[in-house]
Amino acid sequence: MTNRRRKTKIKFVFEPGTYQKDFYIRHTHSNMQKLARMFPVQLLSLTVHIFRNKNSFLKTLPTKKVPTWFIAHVPKNSTSCIYIFDNKDSITSKKTLSQVLLHEMTHLYINILNPKLSDWLKEGISVYVAAQIFKPSISTTDWKKIAQKNIPFRGVSWKFAAKYNGYNIAGLLVMFFVRLYGWKKFIAAINSHKLTRFSVTSIPLYFGDNPHDVMADFKKYFVK
Numbered sequence: 001m002t003n004r005r006r007k008t009k010i011k012f013v014f015e016p017g018t019y020q021k022d023f024y025i026r027h028t029h030s031n032m033q034k035l036a037r038m039f040p041v042q043l044l045s046l047t048v049h050i051f052r053n054k055n056s057f058l059k060t061l062p063t064k065k066v067p068t069w070f071i072a073h074v075p076k077n078s079t080s081c082i083y084i085f086d087n088k089d090s091i092t093s094k095k096t097l098s099q100v101l102l103h104e105m106t107h108l109y110i111n112i113l114n115p116k117l118s119d120w121l122k123e124g125i126s127v128y129v130a131a132q133i134f135k136p137s138i139s140t141t142d143w144k145k146i147a148q149k150n151i152p153f154r155g156v157s158w159k160f161a162a163k164y165n166g167y168n169i170a171g172l173l174v175m176f177f178v179r180l181y182g183w184k185k186f187i188a189a190i191n192s193h194k195l196t197r198f199s200v201t202s203i204p205l206y207f208g209d210n211p212h213d214v215m216a217d218f219k220k221y222f223v224k
């Protein structure tokens with residue numbers, strides 16, 4: 001960390017009638033402090049768009065085929081922009097809201113760190129950081145869908161994985177790796193593979209471990 005850290009330019013774009021503006025401003029600042037301690041990168045600028053109207057939110061999405069629960073996103077590989085749909089009904093509690101905001105902000109830091117990471121890993125890190133792991137174990141049905149080749153997410157599209165608790169499973173995998181190697185070393189590992197395609201096995205390989213042994217441990221702990 002240097003003393004010459006530039007200050008991030010932060011902008012909020014609230015659709016007229018947006019509730020709880022103060023909440024967004026306060027939490028954006030505290031999340032930035034948290035994330036700056038966790039990631040060895042800094043945001044240059046940040047624009048948080050909050051929508052009250054579902055149609056104007058949907059217009060920001062690259063595709064219209066999104067699940068009904070879809071309430072926030074960061075454009076692919078963006079390092080500065082967050083869209084959130086919040087009309088009070090869409091996000092039910094303040095806790096959920098702060099988790100959603102932290103999840104999306106985490107994506108920006110990951111995209112600065114290594115935009116080439118696979119979707120499962122980007123989502124897994126965001127889920128882990130925002131404490132959105134809601135199930136402590138994985139059902140064998142979901143595991144069979146996600147780990148068709150014995151390695152989770154291999155040869156499986158993220159869209160497909162998401163239907164079978166992919167977010168939760170990706171979060172559990174990240175939690176498992178962080179417990180095994182420590183957060184700082186985990187970040188160093190995902191930062192070191194900037195040019196190659198990253199899979200679940202890349203992480204144990206980076207540390208000189210046998211990926212099949214590590215995955216067998218993961219399965220033993222989490223697949224019930």
Ligand SMILES: [Zn+2]
Nearest residue numbers: 103107123126
């Ligand atoms: Zn996400």
